[in-house]
Amino acid sequence: MCACARGRARCGxxxxxxxxxxxxxxxxxxxFEERPPLAAPDGPWSRIRATFPADLPxxxxxxxxxxxxxxxxxxxxxxAEVVGRWARxxxxxxxxxxxxxxxxxxxxxxxxxPFGITPLPFPTLxxxxxxxxxxxx
Numbered sequence: 001m002c003a004c005a006r007g008r009a010r011c012g013x014x015x016x017x018x019x020x021x022x023x024x025x026x027x028x029x030x031x032f033e034e035r036p037p038l039a040a041p042d043g044p045w046s047r048i049r050a051t052f053p054a055d056l057p058x059x060x061x062x063x064x065x066x067x068x069x070x071x072x073x074x075x076x077x078x079x080a081e082v083v084g085r086w087a088r089x090x091x092x093x094x095x096x097x098x099x100x101x102x103x104x105x106x107x108x109x110x111x112x113x114p115f116g117i118t119p120l121p122f123p124t125l126x127x128x129x130x131x132x133x134x135x136x137x
Contacts (some may be wrong), residue, residue: 020106030052031050046071077117
C-alpha cells in the first residue's frame with residue numbers, strides 16, 4: 001500500500017508521476033538544475049533536480065533524478081510532502097526490461113533517506129513490480 005494512501009488522489013499522482021517520468025518533463029513549467037554526481041557501484045550517476053510546476057499534482061514539488069552512464073533513470077530522491085517534511089526517500093528503479101521498444105524499470109523500491117544520500121536498507125516503504133507494460137496508441 002502506498003505510504004500516502006490516506007489521500008488517494010495524491011497517491012494516484014505519486015504513482016502516475018513515476019510511470020510518466022522522464023516524458024512528463026516535456027510539459028512546460030519545469031525547472032532543472034544539475035547536481036553533483038551520485039557515487040554508484042557501476043560508476044557515477046548524473047543527478048538532475050527537477051522542480052515541478054505548481055499546477056501539476058505531485059507528492060513532492062522538488063525531486064532529484066539520478067541517471068546511469070547510459071542515461072537510464074536509476075533512482076529518484078524526494079521528500080513525500082503529503083506525509084511530512086521529514087519523509088525523505090530514495091526511490092530505486094531496477095530490473096530494466098524492454099516492452100514494445102520502451103525500457104521500463106520493472107522493480108521500484110522506496111526506502112527511507114533520513115540523512116545524506118544513502119538510503120536505509122529497510123523498511124521498504126513502497127514497492128511496485130511491473131509484469132507487463134503496453135504503450136497506448
